[in-house]
Amino acid sequence: MSTEVEPKPVQRKPLEWFNLKGKRVGFWAYVVMRLSAAGLVLYLFLHLVILSQLAVGPAAWDNFVAIAKAPAFLLLDVVLIIGILAHGLNGIRLALIGFGIGVPRQKMMLWIGLVLTIVFSLLSALAIFAETK
Amino acid sequence: MKLNVKMYRYKPGSEPHYDTFPVEVPDTGNVLDAIERAWADHDMSIMFRHACHHASCGSCGLLVNDQEKLPCVTPVKDYGEGATLKIDPMRNMPVITDLAVDASPIYQRMQLIGMPIIRNAETLRPDGTEPLPNGVETFKRFENCLECGLCLSACPVMATDPQFLGPMALAAAERALAEPRGLDAERLYQLIDDEHGLWRCHSSFECTEACPYEVDPGAAIMRLKRKVAARKIKRLLGG
Numbered sequence: 001m002s003t004e005v006e007p008k009p010v011q012r013k014p015l016e017w018f019n020l021k022g023k024r025v026g027f028w029a030y031v032v033m034r035l036s037a038a039g040l041v042l043y044l045f046l047h048l049v050i051l052s053q054l055a056v057g058p059a060a061w062d063n064f065v066a067i068a069k070a071p072a073f074l075l076l077d078v079v080l081i082i083g084i085l086a087h088g089l090n091g092i093r094l095a096l097i098g099f100g101i102g103v104p105r106q107k108m109m110l111w112i113g114l115v116l117t118i119v120f121s122l123l124s125a126l127a128i129f130a131e132t133k
Numbered sequence: 134m135k136l137n138v139k140m141y142r143y144k145p146g147s148e149p150h151y152d153t154f155p156v157e158v159p160d161t162g163n164v165l166d167a168i169e170r171a172w173a174d175h176d177m178s179i180m181f182r183h184a185c186h187h188a189s190c191g192s193c194g195l196l197v198n199d200q201e202k203l204p205c206v207t208p209v210k211d212y213g214e215g216a217t218l219k220i221d222p223m224r225n226m227p228v229i230t231d232l233a234v235d236a237s238p239i240y241q242r243m244q245l246i247g248m249p250i251i252r253n254a255e256t257l258r259p260d261g262t263e264p265l266p267n268g269v270e271t272f273k274r275f276e277n278c279l280e281c282g283l284c285l286s287a288c289p290v291m292a293t294d295p296q297f298l299g300p301m302a303l304a305a306a307e308r309a310l311a312e313p314r315g316l317d318a319e320r321l322y323q324l325i326d327d328e329h330g331l332w333r334c335h336s337s338f339e340c341t342e343a344c345p346y347e348v349d350p351g352a353a354i355m356r357l358k359r360k361v362a363a364r365k366i367k368r369l370l371g372g
Contacts, residue, residue: 008143008145008149008227008228008229009227010224010225010226010227010295014293016289016292016293017289017292017293019292021199022196022198022199022200022201023339024338024339024342026336026337026338026339026341026342026351027289027337027339029337030289030335030336030337033335094335094336097336097355098336098355098358098359098362099358099359099362100355100356100358100359103351103352103355103356104352106336106338106351107338
C-alpha cells in the first residue's frame with residue numbers, strides 16, 4: 001500500500017521580505033535598503049510635483065516655500081537625509097562586496113555605515129533647524 | 134532541565150496550529166532530545182526528520198525560536214531552564230506534515246549544478262581541534278556542506294522567487310568553478326549568470342548566519358559575482 005500526501009505549499013509573499021522574526025543584522029539592512037529605495041522613488045516624484053509649482057507662477061511657489069519652512073516639513077527633510085545616507089552608504093557596501101572587496105568585513109562595513117548615517121543625519125538636522133532660528 | 138516545546142503541527146486536510154508539550158531533558162541535551170521527548174511522552178503522531186544525531190546527515194534542520202538550527206547540535210542550555218522553544222519547519226519548502234518538509238528543492242538545486250563536490254574526508258572545523266596543513270591558519274571548506282537546506286530556509290530571496298538557485302547551489306558552483314576538474318564550466322556559467330541565479334542574491338548574508346558548518350555561502354556568492362563580472366568585462370573588451 002502506498003500513501004501520498006499533498007504537501008502544504010509554500011506561501012510566497014513579498015511581505016516575507018519584511019518578516020524580521022529571527023533575522024539578523026544583514027537582513028535588517030536588506031529591509032532598510034528596500035524601504036529607503038521605495039521612499040526615495042516616492043520622493044523623486046513628489047519633488048517633480050513640487051517643482052511644477054514654478055510653472056503655475058510666483059504666488060504658488062511662494063505659498064509652497066512658506067509651507068516648506070514649517071518645522072514638520074523640515075523634519076521630513078531630515079527623514080529624507082536619513083534615507084539617502086542609509087541607502088547610499090549601504091549601496092557602496094553592497095557594490096564593494098559584490099566585487100569581492102572586504103567580504104570578510106562586510107558586517108563591520110554595515111556598522112560603519114550605520115554610525116556615519118546617524119552622525120551625518122544629526123549634523124544635518126542641527127544645520128537645518130539652526131537655519132530656522 | 135524542564136522546558137516547553139511549542140511545536141508547529143500540520144496534518145494534510147487540517148488547519149496548522151501549535152501544540153505545547155512540557156518536557157524534561159538532561160542539561161547537556163540538545164533541542165532534538167526535547168523534540169524526541171515530546172514525541173515519546175506526549176504524542177507519537179509528531180513527524181520530524183532525524184537520523185545521525187551529530188550534525189553529519191543534515192536531515193533534522195528546522196527553526197528554533199524563528200532561527201534556522203540543526204536541533205541535534207543545538208544545546209538546550211542555550212535557552213535556559215523553563216524556556217519555551219518554538220519549533221517550526223524550515224521556511225521556503227512545502228510542509229508535508231508537522232516539522233517534515235518536502236526537501237526536494239535542496240536536492241534539485243544540487244542536481245542542477247551537477248553534484249560537483251565529492252567529500253572523501255569527514256567535515257572539518259577550523260577550531261584548532263584537528264591539525265591543518267603547514268601554512269594554513271584557517272579555512273572555509275565547501276565540502277563541509279551537509280545539504281541540510283538551512284541556508285535555503287534563511288534566504289529572503291527564496292521567499293519570493295521559487296526558481297532562485299539559492300545559496301547552497303551557488304556556493305557549490307563557486308567551488309566547482311574554482312577547481313573544475315574537467316567539469317563543463319560553460320554550462321555552469323550559463324546556469325548561474327541568470328535572473329534566477331547569481332544576480333538575484335541581495336547580499337543579506339542570512340545563509341552564512343544560518344550555516345551550521347561555517348561554509349559561508351554568502352562569501353562564496355560574492356566571489357562568484359566578482360568572477361562572473363570580471364569574465365563579462367573581459368569579454369566586452371574582446372578578451
